[in-house]
Amino acid sequence: MAKWLEKLAERILTVSALISAFITVLIFAFLLIFGLPLLQGGQWFGLLADPWSPREGLYGIRPMLMGTVYISLLGMAFALPLSFGCSALISVFAPRRFGGFLRKVVQLMTGIPTVVYGFVGIFLLVPMVREIFQGGSGMCVLTASLMLAVLISPTLILFFVDGFDRVPRSYLDAVAALGGNEAQQFIFVILPNAWRSVLSGIVLAFGRALGDTLIALMIAGNAVQTPSSILESARTLTAHIALVIASDYDSPEFKSIFACGLTLYLFSAAVVVLIRSIGAIFGRKER
Amino acid sequence: MSRWMERTLIVFCWICGLALLAAITAIIGYLLYKGMGTVNLTLIFGDTSPVDALLLRKHVFAGLFPAMVGTVAVVTLSVGFAIPVGIASGIYMAEYARGGVKTVLGFFFDILAGVPSIVIGLFGFALAIFLHKHFSSIYPSLFISSLSLAVLVLPYIIRSTQFALENLPAATKLIAVALGATKLQNIVYVLIPKSLSGIFSGVILATGRCAEDTAVILLTGAVAFAGVPKSLFAQYEALPFYIYYISSQYANQQELLSGYGASIILLLICALLFFIASMIRKGVTYQALYRA
Numbered sequence: 001m002a003k004w005l006e007k008l009a010e011r012i013l014t015v016s017a018l019i020s021a022f023i024t025v026l027i028f029a030f031l032l033i034f035g036l037p038l039l040q041g042g043q044w045f046g047l048l049a050d051p052w053s054p055r056e057g058l059y060g061i062r063p064m065l066m067g068t069v070y071i072s073l074l075g076m077a078f079a080l081p082l083s084f085g086c087s088a089l090i091s092v093f094a095p096r097r098f099g100g101f102l103r104k105v106v107q108l109m110t111g112i113p114t115v116v117y118g119f120v121g122i123f124l125l126v127p128m129v130r131e132i133f134q135g136g137s138g139m140c141v142l143t144a145s146l147m148l149a150v151l152i153s154p155t156l157i158l159f160f161v162d163g164f165d166r167v168p169r170s171y172l173d174a175v176a177a178l179g180g181n182e183a184q185q186f187i188f189v190i191l192p193n194a195w196r197s198v199l200s201g202i203v204l205a206f207g208r209a210l211g212d213t214l215i216a217l218m219i220a221g222n223a224v225q226t227p228s229s230i231l232e233s234a235r236t237l238t239a240h241i242a243l244v245i246a247s248d249y250d251s252p253e254f255k256s257i258f259a260c261g262l263t264l265y266l267f268s269a270a271v272v273v274l275i276r277s278i279g280a281i282f283g284r285k286e287r
Numbered sequence: 288m289s290r291w292m293e294r295t296l297i298v299f300c301w302i303c304g305l306a307l308l309a310a311i312t313a314i315i316g317y318l319l320y321k322g323m324g325t326v327n328l329t330l331i332f333g334d335t336s337p338v339d340a341l342l343l344r345k346h347v348f349a350g351l352f353p354a355m356v357g358t359v360a361v362v363t364l365s366v367g368f369a370i371p372v373g374i375a376s377g378i379y380m381a382e383y384a385r386g387g388v389k390t391v392l393g394f395f396f397d398i399l400a401g402v403p404s405i406v407i408g409l410f411g412f413a414l415a416i417f418l419h420k421h422f423s424s425i426y427p428s429l430f431i432s433s434l435s436l437a438v439l440v441l442p443y444i445i446r447s448t449q450f451a452l453e454n455l456p457a458a459t460k461l462i463a464v465a466l467g468a469t470k471l472q473n474i475v476y477v478l479i480p481k482s483l484s485g486i487f488s489g490v491i492l493a494t495g496r497c498a499e500d501t502a503v504i505l506l507t508g509a510v511a512f513a514g515v516p517k518s519l520f521a522q523y524e525a526l527p528f529y530i531y532y533i534s535s536q537y538a539n540q541q542e543l544l545s546g547y548g549a550s551i552i553l554l555l556i557c558a559l560l561f562f563i564a565s566m567i568r569k570g571v572t573y574q575a576l577y578r579a
Contacts, residue, residue, distance in 0.1 A: 005471065006471045010383060010471075013375050013376070013382075013383060014379055014383065016372050016375035017375070017376040017379040017380060017384065019372060019376075020372060020373070020376045020395075020396065020399070020441055020442075020445060021391075021395040023399065023441065024396070024398050024399040024402075025395075027399075027402060027406070027410045027438075030410050030414065030417070031406070031409070031410070034416075082303050082306060083303075084303070085300040085301075085302065085304065086300070086304050088296075088300045089300040089301060089303065089304040090304075092300075093301070094304065102304055102308070105307075105308065105311065106307075107565070108558065108561060109311055111495055111499075111557050111558060111560070112554065112557065113498075113499035113501075113527060113554065114499065114501065115499070115501045115531050115550075116314075116318070116530070116550045116553060116554055118531070118534065119318075119530050119531075119546065119547075119550050120314045120317055120318055120550075122534050123317075123321075124313070124314070124317050150311070150314070157307075181293070182297075183293035183296050183297060186296075187296070207401055210403070211401075211402075211403025211404070211405070211406075212403070213403070213404065213405040213501070213505075214502060214531065217531075218531065218534055218535070238403060238405045238502070241405050241406075241506070242405060242502065242505055242506065245409075245412065245505075245506055257409065258409070261405075261406045264402075264405070264406050265402060265406055268402050268403060268406075269398050269401065272398050272400075276394070276397070
């Protein structure tokens, strides 16, 4: 091929990569510019801390921030032990056939649309929670975080299993040769060797939980308040963005959603930085 | 480590595994139980005859047909936008980028992959407002939605292309070069054909992401009633948005049932795409998880 063609191709590929990277910056810039009127004069922290009461002119996003934190933390609290057990089952304890089947199911779960989880949540889980706890509408922090746990478990499980499977076979054979059983292999060899994958999986799944929109929007009830119990309704940052979008473009309510967007962007960037430093500190190359 | 503790651990693991299976069976089973009866031609085409609807001779009012056409249109457009840029960037990352540049670009792509889809929707919305100031004909529309969805899946396509190229055996990468091929010849005639299955399954997973995503289109132009989209710059209907809309706004039992039907159809589309991708290449699903 001609020399100029080589050069041209390299030029085009480079420009594509730069455009892709530029989009990352562009998103941040757009959020910043549109949110600027609220951010000027060091109101950023005030905005994070203020309550939401438009009648008094306060457009703080603290209730939404707390809603996001509560729902995703509780979701993680449900998902973590569940995923831990499932992944140990898949890679260590289950008979090969069943483990393979369970792994397939988990992989398939990553492909289920979020909106379908939300839809089933409204008509199956919400009435169940309402019946069991005898109060409220059933749309609450608990319901949303239960469904969220189903959503993020596959991420956790696949990361855990991947880490467990990467522990060299010879280590396990060594334990077996010393007379150790499967449970001992798992606790004393696999876990200590796989915790980097476990940590990455946890951080990534938490990022997913923070960024999920549809489940919280559809089944958390969306009341603007800092929930005082898990049976109360809450609104997340993501749901807030989806709900306010229809209002007047010049209103402070409208501008507050860009503060939400900016907060979410920074959260997710922090997640990436965390995962990368887990990879960097412990030497092995991140996938 | 007492025997008792080990037993407890194993029992706990089995309980977790069965609980997960029970949860997912309940979710899908409930959907099929409630909605399977409604999945038929009437659900899709309403009272209009399928032939008339497909040829766009008549409008479909009481069916999912416009939403399905909208979803197909928005997915095709966005994957069409994302493929050239994504694959080119992926090739650059695998074959040209070195050292610090590669690390920095990789960092940007990871951040982009982690941005929640609602934030990308918000970006698309802001972009629409910005463009509207300069070209007054631009509103949130099919065009804006597909651009935003393209941004959403761009990092997928970049990374799966990059990994497909990088994971080729070293001998395959070097053989053409050793015979005197240039870098570009090597890429075009050897590396890309050899890694096509990896690239292709990445693209299909990206298609699935586009089809299921609701948060982006919610902010960038999907509406409940628009009919079959007439132009790039018109609002449109889409399956995931329809499901979301029906769940909160259904007026009667029949509309609610069509919501179940729409969920089943969307689920089938996503499952189908997923199976195609995993048949093309096993194990690639791992990468699909880099996404909020």
